[in-house]
Amino acid sequence: MKAFNHKAKVSASCGCWESKIGIVLLMGFLAAFLLLQTANPCRADEVVMKNGDRIQGTVVSLSQGKLVFKTLYAGQINISWDQVAKLTTDEPMEVSLGDDKTEIGKLTTSQAGDLVLKPEKGASPPPLKMAQVKIMDRPKPPATWDFTGDVNAGASKETGNTNTEKYSLIGNLKVFKMPHSLKFYAEFNKEYSQSKLSKDNWLGSATYERFLTKKWFLWGSAVAQMDQFKSLDLRANAAVGPGYQIWHTNRKNLSVKLGPGYTYEKFTKKMVDFGNVDNRKYPSGYWVLDFDMWFFQKLFQVFHHDDLLYDFQNAGNWKARTRTGIRFPLVSHLFTSFQFNYDFDNQPADGKDKYDQSWIFSIGWAF
Numbered sequence: 001m002k003a004f005n006h007k008a009k010v011s012a013s014c015g016c017w018e019s020k021i022g023i024v025l026l027m028g029f030l031a032a033f034l035l036l037q038t039a040n041p042c043r044a045d046e047v048v049m050k051n052g053d054r055i056q057g058t059v060v061s062l063s064q065g066k067l068v069f070k071t072l073y074a075g076q077i078n079i080s081w082d083q084v085a086k087l088t089t090d091e092p093m094e095v096s097l098g099d100d101k102t103e104i105g106k107l108t109t110s111q112a113g114d115l116v117l118k119p120e121k122g123a124s125p126p127p128l129k130m131a132q133v134k135i136m137d138r139p140k141p142p143a144t145w146d147f148t149g150d151v152n153a154g155a156s157k158e159t160g161n162t163n164t165e166k167y168s169l170i171g172n173l174k175v176f177k178m179p180h181s182l183k184f185y186a187e188f189n190k191e192y193s194q195s196k197l198s199k200d201n202w203l204g205s206a207t208y209e210r211f212l213t214k215k216w217f218l219w220g221s222a223v224a225q226m227d228q229f230k231s232l233d234l235r236a237n238a239a240v241g242p243g244y245q246i247w248h249t250n251r252k253n254l255s256v257k258l259g260p261g262y263t264y265e266k267f268t269k270k271m272v273d274f275g276n277v278d279n280r281k282y283p284s285g286y287w288v289l290d291f292d293m294w295f296f297q298k299l300f301q302v303f304h305h306d307d308l309l310y311d312f313q314n315a316g317n318w319k320a321r322t323r324t325g326i327r328f329p330l331v332s333h334l335f336t337s338f339q340f341n342y343d344f345d346n347q348p349a350d351g352k353d354k355y356d357q358s359w360i361f362s363i364g365w366a367f
Contacts, residue, residue: 045069047079048086048109055079059089062136084130087115096135097125104139149173152337152364165192166199168360170339179211189358201227209243217243219257221286223307230356231349233266237309239286252293261286263309271350282317285310301327317347325360333366 044056047069057071067079067087086109094104095117105119114127154168173184184206191199203225211217220240226232241259248255263284270278287310292303304324311317325339339360348354 045089045091046087047084049079050083050085059087059093059136061138062133067136081133082131085109085113087130092120092139094137094139095128095133097128097132143177145175145177147173147175148367150335150364150366152335152362154360154362163194165190167191168362170360170362170364179217181209181211181217183207183209197228199229201225201229211245214248215245217245219243219259221257221288228268230345230352231268231271233268235263235265237261237263237284237286239284241286250294251298254291255289257286257288259286260284261309263311267349273347273350282314283312285312298329300329303327314347319346320344327364335364335366337362337364 045059047055047057047059047067049055055069055071057069060068060070060076062068062081065081067081067084068076069079070076087107088109089107092104092106094102095107095115096102103117103119103125105117105124108116108118110116110127112127113130115130115133116124116127118124149172151169151171153170154166156164156166158164167188167190169186169188171184171186175182175184184204186202186204188202189199190197203223205221205223207219207221209217209219218240219242221238223235223237225235239259239261241257243255243257246254246256261284262281264279264281266279267274268278270276274280285308287308289304289306291305292301294301303326304322306320306322309319320343322342323339324342325337327335327337329335337360339362341356341358341360343356345352345354
């Protein structure tokens with residue numbers, strides 16, 4: 001019996017110690033959890049208004065005098081920027097400093113009420129007055145190559161008293177990863193009248209643009225064309241220079257380019273007007289304007305392109321080309337377009353008119 005009692009006492013003693021150890025471990029876990037919570041609080045961006053109100057949440061953007069701020073209790077709200085006294089962000093923001101210059105970093109407000117930007121690397125720029133900051137946004141992810149473009153084709157055929165066939169194909173492709181942009185354009189036109197070829201021409205161009213700022217860029221282009229009924233086997237032009245992007249939005253685009261170049265022309269025969277030779281080469285100037293704009297909630301789009309080629313050695317030798325039209329979206333990526341083409345050559349080949357013009361109706365696909 002004594003042995004039995006001894007074992008019972010030992011068992012009770014062990015159970016007591018196990019309970020104590022369990023309590024100690026539990027308290028340790030709780031203490032560690034509380035310590036972690038204290039060391040890593042759930043942080044948020046904070047806005048302090050001039051009237052003393054404090055708002056916590058996430059800065060979305062700043063533009064047109066409105067700070068877009070997202071909160072847990074009221075969703076996304078708009079705050080008048082001129083009523084903000086202090087701003088602190090937990091994550092980096094991209095801040096526009098004017099003249100197309102931007103800085104990225106976390107934001108705090110100094111005792112003097114100036115906005116202080118702290119980049120991840122390097123020294124902080126000078127503090128900014130709140131009123132100086134006009135645009136603020138979340139940093140964009142690294143740019144990747146992307147592309148847009150369209151292809152449109154037109155065809156018509158008439159038989160009977162009138163016997164004509166007309167075919168056209170026009171394509172645009174833009175491949176870009178800012179600050180780089182590659183643009184390709186091609187057009188082909190053929191026409192038969194009374195089963196005889198009455199039009200046969202093509203034109204293609206490739207342009208590279210390298211943006212220096214949001215507006216200014218450098219460019220280089222190569223253009224080649226052929227027109228059998230202008231006695232032109234080949235006209236090739238290469239040019240480089242500066243460009244300026246006036247508008248660039250989803251609704252409207254406008255840019256201009258100007259620069260020196262070099263032009264080579266090869267004709268189907270020797271031309272008396274050109275000194276009885278079948279080719280000529282000359283330094284040239286090249287001007288390009290591109291414009292497009294949507295109207296009435298993208299009901300239709302107007303577009304225009306013109307370029308001018310000028311011979312520096314012969315002031316009378318200059319050429320202009322325009323492409324103007326209107327596009328109407330149909331369904332999905334399908335659209336229809338009406339386009340007017342006008343080409344002018346102030347010194348055409350022997351016996352040829354100075355201008356050509358055509359109207360083109362086509363169906364296209366945008367991508």
